[in-house]
Amino acid sequence: MTGMTDSPPEKLDRIEREAHDWLVRFTSGEAGPADLREGKMWIERDPAHRTAFMKATRMWEALGPEAFEGNRPAARTFASISMSRRAVLGGGAAAIAASAAYLVVQPPLGLWPSWSEMAADYRTHTGERRRIVVADTTFVEMNTQTSIALRQVAKEAAGIELISGEALVATPSGAGPAFVVTSSQGQTSGIEAKFNIRNDGHAVCVTCVEGNVHVSYGAAIASLRAREQITYDRSGLGKPAFVDAAIVTAWQDDLLIFHSKPLREVITEINRYRSGKIIVVNSALGARLFSANFRVRNVDAVLEQVEKLFGATVTSLPGGIVLLS
Known part of the structure; x- marks a missing residue:
């Protein structure tokens, strides 16, 4: 089975706990030079240390820092993800299945698409950009680490869902239905407009570059003019603010x-x-x-x-x- 190890369980658990401890110390915001030197020496001392640290890093990427709060719970979660031989022989199949299911929803280091990203029609990888044309009229420039799915908003209106990442949308000129971008239960629409929209997993930020766009989230609705920006998250829809749109969209020029x-x-x-x-x-x-x-x-x-x-x-x-x- 992939990911299994022949290391003695007691040694594996100790090394994993130590790898956790080092990563917690590194990400605490309070590590000093002595901590960094000692941690690097620990990693380089044994190939098993290096492997455990890389596994801890993948878990940190997948589950976030909160997974490391409370050393014991973190160690147990990590042991499940690493799929140790003891977990298999000890009847830990349910724990392994749960961990595997979580990693499908939130994969470590972006090594494969998450569950939601599997529904994407277009994806960009780290450092990649891509331009697509939707409904033969609307240009969508995708930034790095972006996933988009095509959506039919109404019978005569096309749209997309920004699952994650960032995109610049340029809607066509002339009369017609608005082009709609759905992201995290909110909607952004525009006719003869250009806007930048970003979903970082915590909030969605919309910047109007040209024309006018409308943003709705729940019962709240806001209209943006050129060089205005608004953000929404679980707490609701914020207020428009003026920004330098050239800075927001500078990624288009690398x-x-x-x-x-x-x-x-x-x-x-x-x-x-x-x-x-x-x-x-x-x-x-x-x-x-x-x-x-x-x-x-x-x-x-x-x-x-x-x-x-x-x-x-x-x-x-x-x-x-x-x-x-």
């Missing part, structure tokens, strides 16, 4: 622009365009304001900039993990 953004937000955005994961392990560093422009093809240049500007330390670990402290 450019990322940051103006006085907290470094933790910059790194979150950078991670959408590169393999692996950059983690800011110091909360004070994450709060520092950062301004810079980067070409998408050279996003790792942010590491050099952060080193120079803030005197940060860059530590590379297995699994594409990079720690900033």
Whole structure:
């Protein structure tokens, strides 16, 4: 069976717990230089340590930091996902099935489509962009890590569902039904309009670039003019605010622009365009304001900039993990 191991259960459990402990320390926001040096030495000491750390990293990607809160529950969840021989022999099939089902819903590191993304008609991978034409009239530019499904909104009206990611939509000129983009139970529509829409899994952000668009979420409705932006999430529909639409859509020109953004937000955005994961392990560093422009093809240049500007330390670990402290 794939993913099984012949390591003694007691050794496997101990190493997995230690890998969890190190990743929790790295992602706590309070790790110091000594922690990073000691953690890297632990990882490099034994191939089993390296493997366990990479598995812990995949779980962190799949389940989020909350899976690591409370060492014992986290270790149990991880043991199920790693599918140890003891779990199989001990009748742990139900736990394994539950873990496997969860990983279909939320796969680690984007290695395969999630359950919802399997319904997508179009997908882009990390660092990839793609342009599609819907109903022969509407242009949709898909950014990195984006999944879209075609939807027939009404008998005469076409539309799409933005399952995840980001897209720039340009609707045709002339009279006709509005083009509708559905995302996370909200709807954005426009005629003779261009708008950017992004779904990061927590909130949906809509920016009107040209013309007028209408955004609805639940019973709330808002109209946006050019250079206005609005966000909705589980708490409801926000209020429109003026933004620089050129910065929002700079990704179309393979450019990322940051103006006085907290470094933790910059790194979150950078991670959408590169393999692996950059983690800011110091909360004070994450709060520092950062301004810079980067070409998408050279996003790792942010590491050099952060080193120079803030005197940060860059530590590379297995699994594409990079720690900033």
